[in-house]
Amino acid sequence: MSQDTNTPQWDAARWPAQPLDAPAEQLPPRLRSGAGLALASGEGLGRLRLQVCQGCGQTQYPPRDVCVHCLDDALDWQDVPQGARLVASTTLHHSHFPYFQARLPWRIATVRLDCGPVAVIHLGDGCREEPGERLSVTLRRDGGGMAVLFGQPEE
Secondary structure, eight states, X not given: OOOOTTSOOOOGGGSOSSOOOSOGXXXXXXXXXXXXXXXXXXXXXXXXXXEEETTTOOEESSOOSSOTXXXXXXXXXXXXXXXXXXXXXXXXXXXXXHHHHTTOSEEEEXXXXXXXXXXXXXXXXXXXXXXXXXEEEXXXXXXXXXXXXXXXXXX
């Protein structure tokens, strides 16, 4: 799918570097599981840090308490390859969350990470949004201070 010329390009002002001092309804959703909080803490900012099962070696996403493949609970956080292949993308024009309502349209994509899992990510500028496009996926902070997956064209 080629990019719609009516869709605004990624705006860095939508993605502040630090958490906003704002009421909760003006921040992105913050609910996370215990395992999700470890990802959201931001320890891997600027790179891709995910759980890897010590029993079978499978990379986990989203974060979980036991391996989806072998049910082992020995999941260690490790840096993994940042590459991904775009599966599909879309532009959101509606949201139930006030934070996103104020920032629509919002581009997201489904990608297959080179380390195995499929993930939904926020999509940055310069992405052609064509299936098969190579992307680099890293962790960035959202407006509420949580780390989220963000993709941009692979260099």
